[in-house]
Amino acid sequence: MTVKLAIICAANPGNAGMYSVDLAAYEFFSRHGIDFELFTSHAPSRFLRYKFLKIGVEIGHKKTKEFGKLKLKRYYDEKQLSSFTHVVFWGDFTPNPAYGFGDFHHVDKRYDVKCSETAEGSPQ
Numbered sequence: 001m002t003v004k005l006a007i008i009c010a011a012n013p014g015n016a017g018m019y020s021v022d023l024a025a026y027e028f029f030s031r032h033g034i035d036f037e038l039f040t041s042h043a044p045s046r047f048l049r050y051k052f053l054k055i056g057v058e059i060g061h062k063k064t065k066e067f068g069k070l071k072l073k074r075y076y077d078e079k080q081l082s083s084f085t086h087v088v089f090w091g092d093f094t095p096n097p098a099y100g101f102g103d104f105h106h107v108d109k110r111y112d113v114k115c116s117e118t119a120e121g122s123p124q
Helices: 016-031 049-054 097-110
Strands: 004-009 035-040 064-067 070-074 086-090
Touching (some): 016 070
Parallel strands (some): 004 035, 035 070
16 A cells, blocks of 8 residues: 655744754655655745735635745645545644644634534534
């Protein structure tokens, strides 16, 4: 079986600590010869996007962002993962339940990520 990984990283708007965590994923999977792509659902927005939104102009989100060796694709729909055999959530706080239930879900909504919800409006 050929393994192809989708690696979901936390947002990295130029934060050196988070860059080193994401770079560790890149180095680890590269050195083991594993086919992978890096994603982040909260990719950095286009310059000044939120200021434009305040005046009613939508310029959208970037589809990719590069930081040094890292090329992060913006994850926004589960259909993007259909060609991968495995999905890895990578990060120092990404798997933290408090972050996932509290912060991550609210930021997902801001970035227009498609997610299912329960009747109470909480993420499943």
